[in-house]
Amino acid sequence: MSHKIRTVSCLLVCLAGSALVALSPVTADDKPTLSIKDAMKEHKKGALKDKVLDGSASADEKKKLVDLYTQMAKNKPPKGADDNWKKLNDALIKASKDIVDGKPNGVEDLKKAVNCGACHSAHKAS
Numbered sequence: 001m002s003h004k005i006r007t008v009s010c011l012l013v014c015l016a017g018s019a020l021v022a023l024s025p026v027t028a029d030d031k032p033t034l035s036i037k038d039a040m041k042e043h044k045k046g047a048l049k050d051k052v053l054d055g056s057a058s059a060d061e062k063k064k065l066v067d068l069y070t071q072m073a074k075n076k077p078p079k080g081a082d083d084n085w086k087k088l089n090d091a092l093i094k095a096s097k098d099i100v101d102g103k104p105n106g107v108e109d110l111k112k113a114v115n116c117g118a119c120h121s122a123h124k125a126s
């Protein structure tokens, strides 16, 4: 193989590689560290979400819920429109942040935002 051919083929491989990166919808930084199912585990009775709502969560646990929703939002739901998914998650993130910040509306807002049925009928496959 001449030097020139090797250079060209290397260039092609590199180009193909960067095209793949450019095509993927989420960048490496946006990769969720939690799946939606992982996040749902904290929505069982008495789990993290309930502790935050009933006021028994520690400061760290409250922050954990913000992180949970931030990560959940980065996932693509099994079905439903992306903008609706974003809207529902943004409400969860905002309300849980308000709780961390000690805002009086936080708990009420989170109760409204954690609407299991509304989100499941729009975004859960079955």
Ligand code: HEC
Residues within 6 Å of the ligand: 036, 037, 040, 043, 044, 077, 078, 088, 089, 113, 114, 115, 116, 117, 119, 120, 123, 124, 125
């Ligand atoms: C903002 C949207 C949203 C809200 C709010 C929400 N869920 Fe979910 N939930 C989902 C989605 C999407 C799935 C499907 C995940 C999948 O199949 O990957 C799911 C799946 C589940 C599952 C099945 C998990 C599994 O391992 O298959 C349970 C249990 C669950 N949710 C419980 C709840 C409960 C209880 C609440 C309310 C207190 C709730 N969810 C609120 C979006 C939501």
